[in-house]
Amino acid sequence: MIKSEYHHGNLKEEFLNIAFAFIQDEDIEKLTLKILADKTGTSRSSIYRHFSSKDALIETMIEKGFEQFDDFVATALRDRQKPLIDRFYISGKAYIAFAKDHPNLYRLLFGKKYAYIREEKMSIKDEDCSGFGALKIAIEEGQKSGILKEDDSYKQTIMIWSSLHGLASLIIDGFMDVEALYETLYDDLFKTLLAGIIATKVKILSSLPFLEKILQPQETQ
Amino acid sequence: MIKSEYHHGNLKEEFLNIAFAFIQDEDIEKLTLKILADKTGTSRSSIYRHFSSKDALIETMIEKGFEQFDDFVATALRDRQKPLIDRFYISGKAYIAFAKDHPNLYRLLFGKKYAYIREEKMSIKDEDCSGFGALKIAIEEGQKSGILKEDDSYKQTIMIWSSLHGLASLIIDGFMDVEALYETLYDDLFKTLLAGIIATKVKILSSLPFLEKILQPQETQ
């Protein structure tokens, strides 16, 4: 493929790369077609040869973003080598870390504006590839093995997810000084939520020392 | 005050009223100066006689919005007639209700874009008037009276707030079908969070029947 002055050669991917690099630092709202044009050395309207609109580019970003997110968050959940409780802990921490490391992308994925894309990507249908589905499956695994209380797994998944989402959102949206406390907050939240779904009569394994107390059959402290 | 053709008379307030009415149905992003102009029968730039910019109008909305929010959410928290646990329950439910009833306003108040306004309004300084401060005070009240475990009240406040914020956000931002389940979810979340902060050896009062189980000194179930 000869490098020509006129044809760029790989514009579509470069648009996406530039856009992802951009939201690493700035909100997606600030991204303009002019910025994309300038950084690629093309004109403002060249994007329309590759995306039907600016929104279509963003929609593609969201789809790719969810793949990144799901990989990063759900991989630990699926690792059957580790104790289930540890997988929850690690995966939840990865969730927060992802939001902290990519706040603008996280907001894009879980904000209101493009909720319709999320619905497609996170739908229950693809339980094994979405992070949400992976959590639900892990919860069901815990119920079957007796580690977790029998309950509506969908409801429990949402409850845990919502708490993670809340903590992540407060951190990245600059709510008071949550960020300074987030590690302790995460541990506290994890313990509390775990205590809410865990079965009490079963001996449960974890390699995480700080969890020992709640993992022993409960006594009034 | 004579009604003139040229001078409107009460434009500033009317701009705010129209803007609040607008975000009852649509996102703040969709509000334009043209809309404000048309609805008041003035020109697009008349707003600049009352606000230094469009953002300044929105900032005023946020300040007023927080007053609404704090009133709606924190009033129950301060009502010392009721048992403390019930106040938590009612106030948390009001939090969710506010978000559900005014999703665009809620997003405006707790989103990233105008976080700097929130910092002023919610600062620790005015503990008695902000909803956040009221929750913190109520938690401290619970600790002093022995109902709640001794712990860092600021940290606990954030933990509870973040869970509420997470549930509210998932509901209003269209995350799967959370809205359909939210009442059950709220009750479950409340019980779980309460179990995490409650003192176990004290007899605690509530007029809420469904809380009885966790309010009795815990036994393995």
Next chain:
DNA sequence: ATATTTATGTTAACATTGTCAACATATAAA
């Protein structure tokens, strides 16, 4: 009362935005 100042609204212009039609050129296919 009259004159002056201040408050409030209008008009016209600006740069910036996303978008599109008409055109241009490079690559691929016939």
Next chain:
DNA sequence: TTTATATGTTGACAATGTTAACATAAATAT
């Protein structure tokens, strides 16, 4: 070699927030 397709440019469009220059009503001073 011709034709078709893919990809990029140019120039225009309406809509946006904003500002300067102007207009008029209301408040204040004389």
